[in-house]
Amino acid sequence: MRAPDPAGASALLVCETAGEASTLSAAEQELIIRTAADTARGRSRIIGGAVTNATSHAIELARRAEAAGADVLLALVPYYNKPMQEGMLAHFRAIAASTGLPIILHDVPPRTFRPLADETLLRLAEPRQFIALRDGSGDVSPIDLKILQSLQEDPQPGTPTFTSRCSCLTWRLMSLP
Template sequence: MFIAPSAWFTGFIPDLPTPFDAADAVDLKAFAALCERQIAVGAPAVLVCETAGEAPTLSPAEQELIIRTAVDAARGRVRVIAGAVSNATSHAIELARRAEAAGADAVMSVVPAYNKPMQEGILAHFRAVAGATGLPVILHDVPSRTLRPLADETLLRLAESRQFAGLRDGSGDITRPMRLAPHLPAGFRFLSSDDATAFAYVANGGDGAISEVANIAPDLCRTIFSQVRQGRLQSARYLHKRLIPLIGCLSRESPAALKYALSVLGPMSAATRLPIVPLEATAQREVVRAFAAIADEELIDGVGA
């Protein structure tokens, strides 16, 4: 039975990386293990074929295989959001249709990068993607990558259709949920796209985060979210501050640093696909130091003191 995204598009949702093997092929076995790890800790959903997943380097056939693998692993226990990432509207439509056919629960569509469309073009792009699928569409605004932002006015126009279920917000504006929520449908969800400011975003009315660090410390992220919702802000802030060194490592070289971190924990190889290259030695040591700084409190599963 279909469950409205407002029921599950909340909390810390991991942006899953795409594992590659030594031959540069997608390692579906390792990917299924990443999915199972998140299911085991009670993640509300997983996001595949998006930023951390190196989506621009994946073929449509590879993306479909990845989505099907996530859906098969989930078996209804967790929702699967599939990226439909392209700056060509026709290609984004193809990806959205493939995601629906593969069993995804929602698609995530990003503001087109490089083209620098006007707001009317952004509006038309998202409406065309939504019109090609029966799935809920989650918007992704990330001006640092796309150059053009999703303007508040454009977001409000899109949200007139309940098919647009939420926003992955990479704008860095932590006041956005509080400012816009009164003008949007009650079920519309705001999730931060920035781990560094996720605590502040949720404390200011956000519904969670699409997170890289949740790949590494899912239990801790869930605890932070729960404590914010319970009003225990001092405790949540303390735990979030302990994660900041690791978050800094991940954000500087995404997703190479995330893949290296997960390779240290064991679930996957650190291999990337060009133009992303593996993390260099100095940055690797920084990741290890960030682990060590929080291992004494066992804040990361699988990392000992």
Template structure:
């Protein structure tokens, strides 16, 4: 039975890393374990082959393998959102089609980096991807990586097609959901793409967050979202503030810091793929200190054990 994305594209959704082994191959066993951990935490979906997944360094075959593994592991218990990350429209289309063939529930397409397309170019890029797949498309706007943002006016033109169901908003503009919601279809979802402002984004009308820190503390992130929705903003704000040192570490050296943090918890190797290199010792110590700052309240499973 088809469930519209509006029913599950909400709350905290982790942007999963892609584990690598010592031979630089994708570690599917570790990846499957990361998927199972998120299922156990009750989060509604997972994002694979995107920013934290080092998508730009994965071959199309590797991406398809990761997506198929995610689909096989989750068996419909959560939704799988697959990145179609490329600054070449033809390659993004190929990745979207491979994701659909692999069984993904939606694709996430990002504003092309490096090319710096004008707004008309972004419009044509996203429309071409949506026209090449039957899957719903989630837009990803992340100006810190692409330099040119997805303009509000371009977003409004895109959502004239119901193929576009949501936005991963990495702009850190917490006013965007409230500013645009009345102009968009009722089922369109706004999710923050920035952990540092994720609480404020949700409190100001956002529907959730695509999150790196949710990889580490999925239960806590689900609690924060639930408390915001219940109007318990003071409690949610307190928990989010306790996570801020860790969020700071993750944002400075993504995804190397995320992988190191998960390795501290014994969940996966800290191995990255060039041009990303493992975290420096000084930065590793910062992550450990960030863990120690929240271990006293046992906010993250495994910390302090």
């Protein structure tokens, strides 16, 4: 890994769903996140993946990512298990309770088979620890537009920023301490 270009990305995402994470042990993921954090040396934020379908394993990955120097976590809707919305809420809240890091929610309905519902998103938007949504559905909902509109009208630092459903990642890392 080379040091990030200071004029380039403000954050690096490692151990995420489309890459290497599913083939690595927890110790290997921790080593990759530590290497990224050591290499970035504060020039870029490190987003460490805690992406798995088992809540207890996601908690272990979250704790290891935090210990390794991640600045932010990426947490995934559990895949293949097909949890109901209350199950998703419990999954994300358990991860949040295990760490002090801000968390980006990752919703990929083609892989998880159940989308993160707008009502669940709104409930998760209440704690400031959930700072963003990485969305892979491609479906713009009225709730997403309402959240984005309210952020544009009153952009307070630290306010959770969620993407519209556009298969992209948008967040306000600049507002983090």
